[in-house]
Amino acid sequence: MSFEKVLTRYQDIPGYTGTLDAYEAQGGYQALRKAFKEMQPAEIIEAVKRSGLRGRGGAGFPCGVKWGFIPRDSPKPVYLVVNGDESEPGTFKDRMLIEEEPHQILEGIVLASYAIGCHQAFLYCRGEFVRGARMLRRALDEAYAKGYIGRRILGSGFDLEVVLHRGAGAYICGEETGLLESLEGKRGQPRPKPPFPAISGLYRCPTVVNNVETLSNIPHILLRGPEWYAGIGPAKSTGPRLFSVSGHVERPGNYELPMSVTLRQLIFEHAGGIRGGRRLKAVIPGGSSSPVLTEQHLDVGMDFDSLAAAGSMGGSGAVIVMDDTTCMVRVGEIVSRFYHHESCGQCTQCREGTAWLHKTLRRIEHGQGRPADLDLLLDMCDNMKGKTICVLSDAAAMPIESYLKHFRDEFERHVRERACPFGAGV
Ligand SMILES: Cc1cc2nc3c(=O)[nH]c(=O)nc-3n(C[C@H](O)[C@H](O)[C@H](O)COP(=O)(O)O)c2cc1C
Ligand code: SF4
The missing domain is CATH 3.10.20.600 (Ubiquitin-like (UB roll))
Structure with a gap:
């Protein structure tokens, strides 16, 4: 069966609750109506700045500030790219939003596009999310049919096309520039920054990349007001x-x-x-x-x-x-194996460093560690940080440093006893 056919077989998905009717019944797409009637694009950016919303994808960058970087007078098209690649181990909240509230994401996309002057948005969905991709396909079809996406949305003069794109299962395609390369049909290898995507992103045009959860906040900020949003939680981590x-x-x-x-x-x-x-x-x-x-x-x-x-x-x-049943050396072995597997290989420090971290942790866990291995690990981590094209290398090194900082005695015991005290590595 073709890829498109798999996606369009969405009528028979059991337990689907994210229909357009259900979303509209909870006030869905009211923020969009309000924005088109009452707000200029610059006012939306200002409201999102005032809300204090910080990106939920990883770096916590202020969303309104990022939107404000897009040049208003660009002769090139402006793109919005939505990061639904969710691959960070332990994370499963974007998947829930995609499967249960797809229209909330779409409303956020239309609002963000209107604010930054984008007429072509891309929604990049993690390849393994087969059910999620079907939900998104269904929601997109519903939104197009109802006039929430497409030509002259809700009778306004604003046009927007949204393309659903599925990844092929690489963690590094969650990194925003790796994602842009992948969208362009190339290998998902991150680009050196600067230039940042706001200046030179997709097809070298001004581009905003936002996480699925970040955009899901936008309808609520516009409907209930930025002050309401800013009043939730600490002053610098709102909502x-x-x-x-x-x-x-x-x-x-x-x-x-x-x-x-x-x-x-x-x-x-x-x-x-x-x-x-x-x-x-x-x-x-x-x-x-x-x-x-x-x-x-x-x-x-x-x-x-x-x-x-x-x-x-x-x-x-x-x-x-x-x-307390967990072996921290084993955790390090598993985590470093993941980063070694997912390194795109462009930078020596990351390609070689992740491999050596994994090999060294593996031998400690399996009773073949040497006393010098602990400082060797720290030295490797030091060489991997702040020197590469993207921060996957740092992301691989920082956890291992922290395991050694807090649980050094456990590492030493593995070496001394020439075995895992938890029995895990045997
Ligand atoms: C190795 C790596 C993997 C990443 N994976 C994801 C991801 O799966 N989803 C995501 O939204 N952001 C991911 N990010 C962060 C993105 O690069 C980017 O900062 C984010 O999508 C911006 O959206 P936000 O400002 O709304 O948070 C990753 C970053 C790195 C360095
Ligand atoms: S740090 Fe690693 S994942 Fe990032 S670009 Fe370099 S080799 Fe690729």
Whole structure:
């Protein structure tokens, strides 16, 4: 069956709740009507700036500021590219938004496009999201049929085409410039920056790249007002955030909360605490790229700045919880294997560094580590940071450094006893 046929077989998807009727019944597309009637594009950008919305894809960059970088008088077309590649290990909130609220994403896309003067948007959906891609195809067809997307939207003079594009299963295509290369039909290899996409993005034209969750916030900001949004959570990390909580908790899942929530509240109140009443050992607070935190950090706020001050980052919002049965060397072995596999190979530090990190961690875990390996790991990490085209290399190094910082004795025990004390590497 052809790719397009797979996508158009969406009428028979069991449990689909994201229909246009359901979305409209909850006030869906009202923000769009309001914006076309009452707001100029520059006013929308200003409102998003005032809301304080920061990108939910990983870096937490202020969304309105990014939109403001797009030149207003560009002779070239302006593009909006929506990042639905969600591949950061532990993250599953964009998938939920795609499968359950596809029209909320589409409304955000139309509003963002109107604000930045884009008439051609691309929605890049992770290749493995077969069900999600069908939902998006269905939602797009519904939105086109109802006049929310296409020519002269809602009788305004504004035109917008939205193309759904499926990835082919590479983590690096979530990095915005790797994604742009992939959209252009090339290998998904990140581009050196600058120039940033706002100046030279898709087909070398001004481009905004935004995450699916970021854009899902836009209709609510415009409908309820930027002050309402800015009033949720800490002053510099406004609005609700979706936290994907996984690992050794009683109730894993996506939790939508203000970022003033502490790590302790998130794990113990919302996610039901550690499974079987065991003891917490370590938490990865923002996807596998983020440095690990421990029990001593439980009272840290889950906003971008507090997590940075605690030595980690908010990243993709994926909170991976580990109890006292977890071997941190084994975690390092698994995480470094992932980054080695996903490195695009352009930069020596990343291509070789991820391979050597994995080899060294593997031998420590399997009882063949040497005392010098611990400092060797730190030296490798040092050589991998801040020197490459994109930050995948940093993302591979920073977690390993943090495991060594907080659990060095565990690494030393592996070397001394020539075996994994947890029995995992045998
Ligand atoms: C290695 C790597 C992988 C990334 N993967 C994703 C991803 O899967 N989804 C995503 O939205 N952003 C991802 N990002 C961040 C994007 O490069 C970009 O910052 C983001 O899509 C911008 O959207 P936002 O400003 O709305 O957050 C990744 C970044 C890096 C360095
Ligand atoms: S850092 Fe790694 S993934 Fe990023 S461009 Fe270089 S080799 Fe590719």
